[in-house]
Amino acid sequence: MATQLPSLARSLATPRNYFHGRTHAETCVPNNILIFRRATGADLRRATFELRPHHRFVLIFNLKTAGTVRIDRDEVELHPGEGILILPYQFHVFPRTQREDILWLIVTFECDRPAPLEQFRGKAFQFDASIRHRLTASLQLYTARQQESSNQILALEIASVLAQLQPHLHDSKATPMLADKRSTQLLNDIETYLRQSHPTSVNMQDLARRLHISESRLRARFRTAFGSSLGAYLRNYRLHVAMEHIRDTRHNFTEIASSLGFPDSATFTRFIRRQTGYTPSEFRRRLIH
Structure with missing residues (x-):
C-alpha cells in the first residue's frame, strides 16, 4: 500500500474549487x-x-x-x-x-x-x-x-x-434452536403474562399458577435455562416497561404512574430513582436527549 503513495499522489488533479471538498453526514464518534x-x-x-x-x-x-x-x-x-x-x-x-x-x-x-x-x-x-x-x-x-x-x-x-x-x-429474525424450544417457550409465556399485568403488581405465585407449575419449580427452571434468577429478570423487565412510558412525552408522570399500576406519582418517582438514580423527569431528559 505504501509503495502506491507516490503514483497516487501524481495522479491527483488540481482542484477546481479550493473551498468545496468531500463532506460526510453527521457521524457518531464513540x-x-x-x-x-x-x-x-x-x-x-x-x-x-x-x-x-x-x-x-x-x-x-x-x-x-x-x-x-x-x-x-x-x-x-x-x-x-x-x-x-x-x-x-x-x-x-x-x-x-x-x-x-x-x-x-x-x-x-x-x-x-x-x-x-x-x-x-x-x-x-x-x-x-x-x-x-x-x-x-x-x-x-x-x-x-x-x-x-x-x-x-x-x-x-x-x-x-x-x-x-x-x-x-x-x-434477521431467529428460528428457535430445536434443543432449546422449551426455554424459548418459557420466556415467551413469562413475557405474555407480563404484558397482561401491571409491571408493579407482578405476582410470582400468580405467574406460576398461570404456567401450571409450582413457584419453586418455575424459579428452578428459569435458573437452569438462563443461569440467572427469575427475580432479576422481572426487575429488569419492569424498569424497561416504565422507560417506554417515560419516553412518550404525550403523557405526564401522574398518568404514567396510574397506567403502570402505581398508587401515586410519588411511589413511581421513588421506584425510578431507586432503579436509575434519577427522578422520572431527569431520566426522561436522558432518554430523549
Whole structure:
C-alpha cells in the first residue's frame, strides 16, 4: 500500500474549487470505550439477564458459536461472522447459544450524536475480512499502554468500523434452536403474562399458577435455562416497561404512574430513582436527549 503513495499522489488533479471538498453526514464518534469478551454461554446469559438498563451502545461481534439475542420482543440469531448493535436502554437478553464454548467480542461506548446509529435498530450485520482487520487494530490499541493519542485513534477506528458496517445491515429474525424450544417457550409465556399485568403488581405465585407449575419449580427452571434468577429478570423487565412510558412525552408522570399500576406519582418517582438514580423527569431528559 505504501509503495502506491507516490503514483497516487501524481495522479491527483488540481482542484477546481479550493473551498468545496468531500463532506460526510453527521457521524457518531464513540467515547468512553470498553472492549471485552464473553467466552461461555453461561457468562453471556447471566450478565445480561441481571444487567440494569443503561445509556451505552453495545456492539457485538460473534467470533465463535451461534446464539440468540432477544431485543425488546424480537429475537435475532447470530452466527459466527455476524453481529448486532444494541441501542441505549433496549431490553436485551441472550437466552441461548448452540454450545457453551463461545467467543463473542463486545464493544460498549457512549456517543454524543447517536442519531446516525438509529439505522442499526433491529438489524444484524455481517463482518468481512476488512472489518476484522480494523477490529484487530482496535484491540491492539485498546490493550496497549493508555495514551491520549491512542485513545483518539481507537475512537476513530471504532467509528470507521461502524461506518463500514452500515452497508451490511439486514433484517434477521431467529428460528428457535430445536434443543432449546422449551426455554424459548418459557420466556415467551413469562413475557405474555407480563404484558397482561401491571409491571408493579407482578405476582410470582400468580405467574406460576398461570404456567401450571409450582413457584419453586418455575424459579428452578428459569435458573437452569438462563443461569440467572427469575427475580432479576422481572426487575429488569419492569424498569424497561416504565422507560417506554417515560419516553412518550404525550403523557405526564401522574398518568404514567396510574397506567403502570402505581398508587401515586410519588411511589413511581421513588421506584425510578431507586432503579436509575434519577427522578422520572431527569431520566426522561436522558432518554430523549
